[in-house]
Each structure stands twice: as C-alpha cells, then as structure tokens.
Amino acid sequence: MNKSITDVLSLANQINDGSKVAIFKDCSVPMALGRELIRRQVRNLHLVTVPTGSLLPDMLIGSGCVSTIETAGVSLGEFGLANRFSSAVKEGDIAVLDATCPAIYAGLQAGEKGIPFIPLRGLIGSDVLANRMGFRVIDNPFQENDPIVVLPAIKPDYTIFHAPMADQSGNVYLGRQAELKIMAHASNKTLVTVEKIVDFNIMDHEELGSASLSHLYVDGIAIAPNGAWPLNLPGYYEYDREIIQSYAHAAKNQKSFNSWLATHLSGGSKETS
Amino acid sequence: MDYCAEELLISTIASLLDGLRHIAVGVLSPIPGSASLLAASRSTTIKKVSILGSMKEPYRVDGAIDLFDCAGQGRIDAFFLSGGQIDGQANVNLTGIGHYPTQDTRWSGAFGSAYLYFLVPRVILFREEHTRRVFVPKVDFISAPGTSAPNVHRPGGPYALVTPLCLFSFNRTKGRFRLESVHPGHTVEEIKDNTGFEFDLPDRVPETLIPDSQTLQLIRDKVAPIISDPYPDFARKIWGI
Numbered sequence: 449m450n451k452s453i454t455d456v457l458s459l460a461n462q463i464n465d466g467s468k469v470a471i472f473k474d475c476s477v478p479m480a481l482g483r484e485l486i487r488r489q490v491r492n493l494h495l496v497t498v499p500t501g502s503l504l505p506d507m508l509i510g511s512g513c514v515s516t517i518e519t520a521g522v523s524l525g526e527f528g529l530a531n532r533f534s535s536a537v538k539e540g541d542i543a544v545l546d547a548t549c550p551a552i553y554a555g556l557q558a559g560e561k562g563i564p565f566i567p568l569r570g571l572i573g574s575d576v577l578a579n580r581m582g583f584r585v586i587d588n589p590f591q592e593n594d595p596i597v598v599l600p601a602i603k604p605d606y607t608i609f610h611a612p613m614a615d616q617s618g619n620v621y622l623g624r625q626a627e628l629k630i631m632a633h634a635s636n637k638t639l640v641t642v643e644k645i646v647d648f649n650i651m652d653h654e655e656l657g658s659a660s661l662s663h664l665y666v667d668g669i670a671i672a673p674n675g676a677w678p679l680n681l682p683g684y685y686e687y688d689r690e691i692i693q694s695y696a697h698a699a700k701n702q703k704s705f706n707s708w709l710a711t712h713l714s715g716g717s718k719e720t721s
Numbered sequence: 722m723d724y725c726a727e728e729l730l731i732s733t734i735a736s737l738l739d740g741l742r743h744i745a746v747g748v749l750s751p752i753p754g755s756a757s758l759l760a761a762s763r764s765t766t767i768k769k770v771s772i773l774g775s776m777k778e779p780y781r782v783d784g785a786i787d788l789f790d791c792a793g794q795g796r797i798d799a800f801f802l803s804g805g806q807i808d809g810q811a812n813v814n815l816t817g818i819g820h821y822p823t824q825d826t827r828w829s830g831a832f833g834s835a836y837l838y839f840l841v842p843r844v845i846l847f848r849e850e851h852t853r854r855v856f857v858p859k860v861d862f863i864s865a866p867g868t869s870a871p872n873v874h875r876p877g878g879p880y881a882l883v884t885p886l887c888l889f890s891f892n893r894t895k896g897r898f899r900l901e902s903v904h905p906g907h908t909v910e911e912i913k914d915n916t917g918f919e920f921d922l923p924d925r926v927p928e929t930l931i932p933d934s935q936t937l938q939l940i941r942d943k944v945a946p947i948i949s950d951p952y953p954d955f956a957r958k959i960w961g962i
Contacts, residue, residue, distance in 0.1 A: 500830070520830055571835050572873050575816070
C-alpha cells in the first residue's frame with residue numbers, strides 16, 4: 449500500500465474547499481499540513497475541533513480559510529485568547545456551532561458507530577443548547593419524566609492529524625491519543641502526517657499495535673519531520689513557547705497576524721531539519 | 722508564619738474538599754490544583770487527584786473522553802469552574818459578552834462546563850477577580866446553568882464560590898449564594914460594592930481561617946513540587962522553585 453505514502457502538499461491538495469475537517473485539540477495537530485492549506489488558500493472549511501481548538505484553527509480563521517467552526521472552545525490556553533477566532537466571530541465572518549467537549553466526542557462516537565444520533569447528559573437550560581438547531585431534547589424512552597439531549601452524529605469529510613510513525617502498510621502509531629481513532633472512524637477519509645515511516649508492521653508489534661490506527665481508515669500519509677511544530681507531539685517534543693508567544697501577540701490584530709504569517713508560513717528551520 | 726494570597730486561596734478551597742474520593746482539575750487551574758493536592762495530602766479518603774495537563778502518574782488523566790465518562794459514572798466528586806461572568810444564580814458564562822452569536826467580546830467557549838456542571842456533585846467556582854464586571858446580575862450567555870428544573874437529571878452543581886475577597890456557599894434549592902466568610906483584610910461592605918448580584922448574608926460573617934503553619938508546610942513541601950510539573954511558571958512565581 450505504498451501508494452498512500454505521499455508528500456504534505458499532495459495531502460493538502462486533496463482537501464477541497466467546503467470540506468468538513470476534524471482537528472484534535474492541542475497536540476498531534478498537523479501544523480505542517482495546516483500551513484500548506486493556508487498557502488493554497490483553501491476556502492469555506494467547516495472545522496470540527498475535537499473537542500477544542502488552539503493554534504491551527506485560529507491561523508486558518510485568520511487566513512480566511514474557514515466559514516464554520518464546530519467547537520467546545522477555541523483558546524491558546526496559557527498563551528491567552530484565540531484572537532483571530534474572537535475577531536471573526538465579532539465581525540460575523542464565521543459561523544460558530546458552539547458545543548461542549550463531551551458533545552463533540554459523543555457526536556463522533558455516533559459517527560463511528562454509524563448511528564444517527566446519541567444521547568448526552570447535561571446541556572439542558574444552557575444557551576449552548578438553545579442556539580444549536582441540531583440538538584434536541586427528548587424524553588428518555590425507558591423512563592418517564594426524564595428529559596435528555598440527543599445530538600446528531602458528526603461525520604467529517606476528513607480527519608487530519610500528526611503522529612509519531614506509520615508503517616509501509618499505512619498503519620499509524622498514535623501513542624496515548626486514543627481520541628484520534630474515534631475521529632478517524634467517524635470520518636470519510638483520514639490524512640496523516642508522521643515523523644517517520646518504519647520498516648516493520650506496527651500492528652504486529654505487541655505494545656505499539658494497541659495504540660495504533662489500522663490502515664483501513666488511513667487514506668493518505670506524508671512524512672513531515674517536526675510536523676506538529678510549534679505545537680507538541682507528546683513523548684517526542686514540547687511546545688515551542690517562543691513562537692506561540694509571538695503568535696499570540698501578533699494575532700491580536702489582522703495586520704500583525706498577516707505579517708507574522710508571511711514570516712512563518714515558509715515553515716522555518718524546524719520543519720525541514 | 723506569613724502566607725501569601727495564593728496560599729490563603731489554596732487552603733480555603735482545600736477546606737471544601739474533605740471526605741471526597743476523586744477530585745478532577747481542569748486546564749489553567751494552578752490554585753484549584755494546589756488545593757486538591759493539599760486536601761489529598763491530609764486525607765484518608767481521596768484516592769486520586771486528576772490534573773488535566775499533568776503528564777505524571779498518579780495525576781495524569783487517561784484522555785479527555787475518560788474524564789467525561791468518569792463524571793457520567795459518578796466517579797468524580799469535585800471539579801472547578803470559572804467564568805468570564807458568573808451571576809447570582811451561579812450561571813456561568815465562558816462564551817462571551819454581547820448579543821450572541823456576533824458577540825462584542827468572544828471568549829473561548831463552554832469547554833466541558835455544560836456537562837460537568839450537571840454531573841459533578843461538588844463544583845467549586847473560582848475566580849481571581851472579584852469585580853462587578855465578573856459577578857453580574859445576569860450573565861450575557863449561559864454556557865452552563867447554575868440550577869435546573871427538578872426533573873432534569875442533575876446529581877451535580879455549584880457548591881461554593883471562592884474569590885480573592887471571600888468564600889460564598891451556594892444553596893441549590895434557593896438558587897442563591899450565601900456569604901460564608903470574608904478573607905482577612907477585607908470587609909462585607911467591600912464585597913457588596915464589588916458584587917453585582919444579591920446574596921444572603923448571615924448576621925455575623927466570620928473571617929476566613931488563615932492557613933496554620935502545618936498547612937503552609939504541607940503546601941510548600943508537598944504541594945509545590947507536584948504542581949510545578951503542570952504549572953512551572955506558577956510554582957516559580959509563588960514559591961520560587
């Protein structure tokens with residue numbers, strides 16, 4: 449299945465304007481692939497952040513790539529607010545489908561099971577629920593007087609993430625990020641960047657195999673060393689605090705965001721090392 | 722022994738965690754995290770403190786789905802929430818200010834609040850800013866409601882609110898906060914001036930207990946080295962480690 453191993457640009461080219469794309473919260477984020485999406489000026493993406501978003505959704509929004517974001521929250525964490533997101537919401541440039549973390553997970557779990565909806569506790573009485581046309585309150589069919597929210601399945605066109613390694617067959621080692629599996633199962637296609645390709649079958653390896661995604665779900669792989677930079681890849685490398693800090697500062701307005709992006713879009717030494 | 726403002730907050734929050742088994746701490750929560758570790762260090766009942774963002778056992782969380790499922794199973798006894806706005810009915814706004822959806826000020830979003838607030842029995846609200854900007858008569862957006870109709874499945878909810886000025890408890894039946902104690906150096910008048918919602922007031926409001934030397938020793942010797950893993954900047958600022 450060598451044909452599924454390609455380069456980052458080819459992966460980016462597969463993602464059409466208007467696609468619904470799922471991205472994991474703040475690690476295993478395919479930043480190199482994200483930069484290619486920005487370079488080729490993809491438009492009208494419907495992002496699903498799983499369950500929250502950080503640097504990449506904010507960069508994509510600031511670059512005009514996004515029309516809708518389905519999220520439990522977008523934030524740069526300790527580095528502060530995601531200002532391109534906040535600004536786009538204020539200006540009405542993007543539609544926000546506000547959710548809560550377990551609602552995103554539950555929606556994807558319904559997607560991976562191939563069922564149309566899934567119930568979830570909580571939410572009743574919140575403005576999150578009041579503003580989501582797709583969320584409904586039903587009566588628990590097994591118990592009287594027990595209202596419960598049901599959520600539609602989330603089925604992204606693409607899940608994209610960065611992982612430590614893949615093998616020649618297209619099996620991908622995820623590490624502890626088991627949520628990536630659910631995302632891949634629920635999505636029509638999954639495109640992955642990895643630090644390296646190994647020459648043994650990952651699924652035959654007793655320890656690695658249990659923390660890996662079967663090639664059945666993998667539609668494209670590209671090698672991208674440091675492909676999560678400047679975010680982290682747990683167990684492999686940490687955040688690049690300096691760069692994220694400079695981003696957080698620059699993203700406070702569109703003009704300084706644009707010039708930050710012009711400087712950093714070429715990738716930097718980390719990506720090519 | 723001298724103590725700093727953060728140590729008073731840590732000891733105040735820890736006093737609300739007696740007799741529990743599992744306490745979970747969300748992101749960006751160094752003070753609640755420290756309080757949970759302090760409570761655990763002197764408790765015989767606390768089996769686990771889960772700290773989101775910690776990469777070390779026994780504080781590591783086995784993925785976020787596990788955390789939410791754990792709450793659904795009734796296996797999390799306490800959690801902490803904050804809010805850009807919090808009102809007198811303990812409604813929490815993490816979403817933004819102004820008319821939704823094109824809010825003038827948009828914050829991050831609800832995160833796990835709209836779920837965990839319903840399911841964790843002892844949710845402690847904590848905010849390091851005590852002003853009328855934060856404590857409003859009515860939140861602009863209810864990310865998570867403080868109270869629910871009787872038929873809504875809700876084993877959890879608000880238990881207390883801790884600020885740099887005072888400690889409130891929350892009465893779920895009445896849907897109101899009650900001032901429990903005022904931190905040393907502050908007054909009831911000051912709290913009234915800086916709180917935008919009405920709250921119940923006992924005839925005599927006690928002063929918040931300050932951390933004794935044994936507590937401070939525990940915080941500095943046992944808690945600080947652990948919390949410095951997920952929160953290095955915080956530990957450096959407060960304890961210089």
